Amino acid sequence: MSRSSSLARLALAYTAHQVRRRVRRTAAQLAGLLATYEPDHIRPLLPAEREGLPAMSRCILCGACALAASRAGRVRLPDLAAGHLRSLDLLPAAASDLTGGAPDLAAAAAACPPGVPLEEVARMVARLSLVTAHEG
């Protein structure tokens, strides 16, 4: 197929699209989109998480937080920000890593040189680790 033929077909498709848009009302598609990608755990961030993520993702794995607090479940504290926070879509399948443990996150955050807000990290990781009913 030549370029001119491709462009002509695109023009035709554009006209058909415009006609369809005029005669047919499009239903809201947000819920459908989220349901489509839920099995792959492709979930949106909340506005507060979006705002906080640049600071949350500044961990340099120095380990200072681990000196100030114990583990979060089976996860050492630096791994929470350096490992688990990296792979947002894998968190539901790795939820067992986060069971148990109650580290002093405020103390750990106070010891962090780049100022990673570890309480926010733990909250976001916990929310995105939730396993939905159909997977349960």
Add this chain to the structure above:
Amino acid sequence: MTAPSAHDVIVIGGGVTGAGVARDLSLRGLSVLLLEKGDWGAGTSGSSSWMIHGGLRYLEFDWDTTRLSCIDAGNIVTIARNLVSRIAFIVPVLPHDVNNIERVETALEIYDRYQPFKHSHLHRRLTAEEARQVEPGLTSELVGAVTMEEWGVDPHRLVFANVQDAVVHGARALNHTAVTSLIQDGGKVIGVRYRGADGAMSEARARVVVNAAGPWVPEVGAMAGVHVELRPAKGVHIVYPHRISNFSISAESVDGRDLLMMAHAGFTLVGTTDDDFYGDLDSVDVLEDEVDYLLQGIERVFPAIRQYRPVRTTAGVRPTLFKWRKYEDELSRRHEVIDHSGEGADGLITIAGGKLSMYRVMAEETSDAVCRKLGHQAACTTATQPLPGNESEPEPAAALASRCGVPALAVMRLQSRHGTDAEKVLDEGGTSRLVCRCEPVTEAELIHAVRHEQVRTLGDAFRRVGLASGPCAGATCTARAAEVVGRELGWSVARTREEAVAFRRGLWLGRAPVLDSTGWAQEELALGAGAYRL
């Protein structure tokens, strides 16, 4: 020099195409020698956008290319399920964009016809408000958005899976082995001379030699006195060590090109540039201007991008077919199989051009040409034969993690590299200790990579298991990883230190163009911890 080895075919170049050719021919029952001067996938393949895509933009030029590209993307997704992940794109539309939302949706309606070939979902149209619910970081100037889907892939593992399967089917595959000359006899190419990883020179003979050296194909062609002309194009990406968003975002650059912010497994890629390249193919630097060009385009739709901390850049050179006068972006990503028998180099076949998404088809066409030349009758099976580790469904990560005493996240990343072979890998070396905590990588996997996956340097380990690819950028794991690899390979203490320093220097070169204040603090920390001195 030892006596020459004899093979049906020698393949030069261990990128995705060369590895694909070696696998294809091995599965057809031919004896193959595959040679790579660096490491598997260390050139153009590893510096790509890490995507198996259908070629939405080819709709403007040739719908058949899009259709064929989608069909083969579907084949790759099927045979390499553990190596791929869905990438859900938001295509935001701003008030003064060249293409209004109706045009964008029209293109995606057409693309939807081909999406089922690659097991992808159809597009959705979102209002500005809905789009900002899906991705709160999008600009408030948005007029709406459309979604689109492609597949992400780990190209390093894709290349190695092809090498691995070729070896399983009888091929010999050598990395860090450079071809120094082609052996000719009366206008026929009959073999190669090569320098092995240990520096020793050897010869190998074959009935056909395949030149699959990517942007280096002119160099290999010149060894046989034939002219292969390319128009090499440099592509730069910025790498962030986290998923900035679960949704990927497309954007328009200042010169109207498409840029992408891609959510891959554990990191985000922003790219790419596309510029004619005339420099040294073995030393491709990233310029700060190129970084700014990419960030400028992305921040128009995702204003906070400069607040995120990148950890490195990648730079590669595409082996684009030569065409005079076209702008770089308009150059076709088509490929060409060239038989040089009419140029006084019978027995030499070159595969030039192409892209990662089409590697399997390129390998099939090249292998068909080889088989025709050899009079060998065997059909290609690579579209349906699973790559290693994809023969069945992997065990749930939590169960394997609990049995082996490692975090479930580490198991998930391991399964994404090894599929159903993950447990076998975890059994290697009798240790479940983590060596790289960001990725995360176990010592067992690193030992397995040295023993069974031809890892000879820490750079090889970066490509094979993702060592030092996370936020610590190698500051924490390099020394320990060097000890583990060195113990397996019998390195002396001095050699272990040299290898670690060389690895860190390589990481530094990729990181320097994007260091921000936290990045510099990290460099200081690494210095303080003695990571450079070791």
